[in-house]
Amino acid sequence: MSEMVRVIPKEQFDVRDTLTSLAYRLNWFLAEVGQPVGVLEDIWELPRSAGSVHYVEDPVVRMSYMVVRAEDSERVAAAIKQGIPSWDLRDVLQALRLSRTVDEKIKNVYLMALAAHEGQGGEVTEALSLVFRDPAEEVRKSAVVASGYVGLAATRELLQESASGDSSARVRENARLMLEALERHP
Incomplete structure (x- = not known):
């Protein structure tokens, strides 16, 4: 696994829906759906067990972001950033x-x-x-x-x-x- 990379969307509305659409296009599998209590986290598994993308709604910082843990985290993060304008x-x-x-x-x-x-x-x-x-x-x-x-x-x-x-x-x-x-x- 390469390092963990976070992707932080510039707009904080509809991020979960946008990521869901992107994930389906990229053939990711929704492994776990978060519940809206505390930290909400959806976990998407990448094809061929290549890693995962975690969608997080974090109440501490009051922001949504994605955490990428994958064989090539930067490539996966870049794919997300193509569909979701994000901060660098x-x-x-x-x-x-x-x-x-x-x-x-x-x-x-x-x-x-x-x-x-x-x-x-x-x-x-x-x-x-x-x-x-x-x-x-x-x-x-x-x-x-x-x-x-x-x-x-x-x-x-x-x-x-x-x-x-x-x-x-x-x-x-x-x-x-x-x-x-x-x-x-x-």
Whole structure:
């Protein structure tokens, strides 16, 4: 299996239906249908046991996305992106830099976390370090949550700094809890 790749649709409406149509055209098999309680997840098996595509409606980040785990994840992700306009990390980082409101920043922090791949650690860590220093507590809390999705070793250092030095007790506690969770589930 190659690495896991997430595909994040630019539009968040009708994604499940669009993916279903695309999956049928590509001869994917619907192995499991999610129930709308907590995290909704549909699992599509690729032909010849080549991997799977998971459609996720994530209540934590309030977004839908696909997780591709396949022999050639990038090729499968590209096929999805042909049918569903999707974010790439470069566009998300630009949107994050241009964000002005707290809500825009939080949305773009979550998009960045979902769009990040292991090979892009430097850019993501640099952007997250700025978010961890944002004056708005809610934005810094989103950086803590995003760190769990990114899963890079460098984000642990940012979490440790936040857990010991953030001006907000809530952010410090959230960072401490995220570090504990990452220790249990690396």
